Amino acid sequence: MxxxxxxxxxxxxxxxxxxxxxxxxxxxxxxxxxxxxxxxxxxxxxxxxxxxxxxxxxxxxxxxxxxxxxxxxxxxxxxxxxxxxxxxxxxxxxxxxxxxxxxxxxxxxxxxxxxxxxxxxxxxxxxxxxxxxxxxxxxxxxxxxxxxxxxxxxxxxxxxxxxxxxxxxxxxxxxLLMPPELTAQTGLDALTHAIEGFTSTWKNDFSDGLLLKAIQLVFQYLPRAYRDGQDMEAREKLHNAACLAGLGFINSMCAMAHATGHALGGVFHTPHGRAVALLLPYTIEFIGDAREELWAEIAYTLKLEVPKGKKAAPILAKAIRDLARSVKEPLSIKETGIPADSFNKSVEKLADNASMDFQLVTTARAPNIEETEKFFRYAYDGKSIDF
Ligand SMILES: [Zn+2]
Missing domain, CATH: 3.40.50.1970 (Rossmann fold)
Structure with missing residues (x-):
C-alpha cells in the first residue's frame, strides 16, 4: 500500500x-x-x-x-x-x-x-x-x-x-526579491528534486507527471528569472515548478545527489541548492545504465538530441552543467572555494555521512563506502565519473 x-x-x-x-x-x-x-x-x-x-x-x-x-x-x-x-x-x-x-x-x-x-x-x-x-x-x-x-x-x-x-x-x-544567486541555487535545488524523484527506486505514476513538468519549467524559466528578477512570468513558473517538484519527490523520495549534498552541506556549509545541484550530474553519470531509459525520457522532454547508439546519461549531465554555468553556479567542489587540504581531511567523513543518509536507499545504483569516497574526489576535481 x-x-x-x-x-x-x-x-x-x-x-x-x-x-x-x-x-x-x-x-x-x-x-x-x-x-x-x-x-x-x-x-x-x-x-x-x-x-x-x-x-x-x-x-x-x-x-x-x-x-x-x-x-x-x-x-x-x-x-x-x-x-x-x-x-x-x-x-x-x-x-x-x-x-x-x-x-x-x-x-x-x-x-x-x-x-x-x-x-x-x-x-x-x-x-x-x-x-x-x-x-x-x-x-x-x-x-x-x-x-x-x-x-x-x-x-x-x-x-x-x-x-x-x-x-x-x-x-x-x-x-520577487530573491537576489540572482539565491534564485540560481534554489531553482537548481528544485531541478534536483525533480530529476531525483523521477528516477528514484520509489518513483510512481502519481509523482512522474509532476516531476517531468517541473524539470521542463526549471530549464525554461530559471535563466530568465536569474537575468531579470522582476520577470513575473518566469517567477511564477519557477515558484510553481518548486512546488510541483516538492509534491512529486516527497512521494517518491530523492536519491544520491541529496545524500552526498547533505554531507557536503553538513561539513562545509555549502548552501543546500548549490551542493545538490553541483553533485547531480556526477550522480547521473554514476547511476548511468541503471536508469538509462529514464535519462532518455528526461532528455526527450527537454528536446535534447541523443544520437543513435549514444547514451542519454552524459548528454543530460552536460545539459545540467550548461544550465548551472549559465546561472554562474560552480560545477565542482573545488570551484565552491573549499581548499584541497580541508577537503582531503574531511573526505572520509563526507563518505561516512553520505552513506548514513536515507536517500541512498532510494538510489537506483547505490554506491558502497569506497565508491562514495571516490565519487567525492572526482566531484572535487570536476572529473566525469567513469566507474
Ligand atoms: Zn533539496
Whole structure:
C-alpha cells in the first residue's frame, strides 16, 4: 500500500488573499528577521487581520535551523495557543515551523523522534500554512524536516506524513526579491528534486507527471528569472515548478545527489541548492545504465538530441552543467572555494555521512563506502565519473 500525500495548494498572484478567508482567533507567524525587513510579514499580517485574527510573530529561525530553535518555537506556540501556524520564508523557516507545529500538537514527542514509521496523529490544535519565499525546496508541500544536529557537523532528516502542511500558499510575489544567486541555487535545488524523484527506486505514476513538468519549467524559466528578477512570468513558473517538484519527490523520495549534498552541506556549509545541484550530474553519470531509459525520457522532454547508439546519461549531465554555468553556479567542489587540504581531511567523513543518509536507499545504483569516497574526489576535481 502506498500513499500520495498533498496539502491544499493555493497558487498564483494574490494567492496571499486566501489568508483573509481563514477562520480562527489567533495566528502565529513563524519567520526570520529578513522577512520582517522585506515587509513580507506586514503583507501577511494585513490579510490575517482581514480575517479578524490576532497575530503573534516568532522571527527567530536561523538558516539551517537547529533542534533547539524548533523547541523554542514549539514553546512559543504552547504559550500563545494559536489556531493557525503560518510559516513565511524559505526551506529553513518552513521546516522549522513543521517541527514547531508538531511540538505544539504533541509536546510528548521530540522533534528528533519524528519519522515516517511513527504516526503523530492529526492536527487538532492549529492548522499549518506554509508560504515559500524562495522557489526551490518545495518544503511547503512536503513533510520532511531538515535540521542541524548541533555539534555533529551534520543535518538530520526528520518528520512524518502528518507534518505535511494543511495549505501551501504559492504566491510568486513573495519570490520577487530573491537576489540572482539565491534564485540560481534554489531553482537548481528544485531541478534536483525533480530529476531525483523521477528516477528514484520509489518513483510512481502519481509523482512522474509532476516531476517531468517541473524539470521542463526549471530549464525554461530559471535563466530568465536569474537575468531579470522582476520577470513575473518566469517567477511564477519557477515558484510553481518548486512546488510541483516538492509534491512529486516527497512521494517518491530523492536519491544520491541529496545524500552526498547533505554531507557536503553538513561539513562545509555549502548552501543546500548549490551542493545538490553541483553533485547531480556526477550522480547521473554514476547511476548511468541503471536508469538509462529514464535519462532518455528526461532528455526527450527537454528536446535534447541523443544520437543513435549514444547514451542519454552524459548528454543530460552536460545539459545540467550548461544550465548551472549559465546561472554562474560552480560545477565542482573545488570551484565552491573549499581548499584541497580541508577537503582531503574531511573526505572520509563526507563518505561516512553520505552513506548514513536515507536517500541512498532510494538510489537506483547505490554506491558502497569506497565508491562514495571516490565519487567525492572526482566531484572535487570536476572529473566525469567513469566507474
Ligand atoms: Zn533539496
Amino acid at each position: 502506498w500513499y500520495f500525500i498533498s496539502p491544499e495548494v493555493v497558487y498564483g498572484l494574490d494567492a496571499v488573499t486566501r489568508l483573509a478567508q481563514l477562520e480562527g482567533k489567533l495566528a502565529c507567524i513563524i519567520t526570520d528577521t529578513n522577512m520582517v525587513k522585506l515587509g513580507f510579514v506586514d503583507k501577511v499580517k494585513e490579510q490575517l487581520s482581514k480575517a479578524g485574527m490576532k497575530i503573534n510573530v516568532f522571527d527567530g529561525v536561523e538558516p539551517d535551523p537547529s533542534i533547539e530553535t524548533v523547541n523554542k518555537g514549539a514553546a512559543f506556540l504552547r504559550q500563545y495557543k494559536p489556531d493557525w501556524v503560518v510559516a513565511l520564508g524559505g526551506g529553513s523557516v518552513m521546516d522549522a515551523a513543521k517541527g514547531m507545529s508538531a511540538g505544539y500538537e504533541r509536546p510528548d514527542v521530540k522533534v528528533e523522534e519524528l519519522n515516517p514509521f511513527t504516526p503523530l496523529g492529526p492536527r487538532t490544535k492549529a492548522k499549518l500554512i506554509c508560504i515559500p519565499t524562495t522557489s526551490g525546496t518545495g518544503a511547503e508541500a512536503t513533510w520532511g524536516i531538515i535540521l542541524t544536529v548541533t555539534g555533529e557537523d551534520r543535518k538530520g532528516s526528520f518528520g512524518c506524513r502528518e507534518c505535511t502542511p494543511d495549505i501551501a500558499l504559492v504566491d510568486p510575489a513573495f519570490a
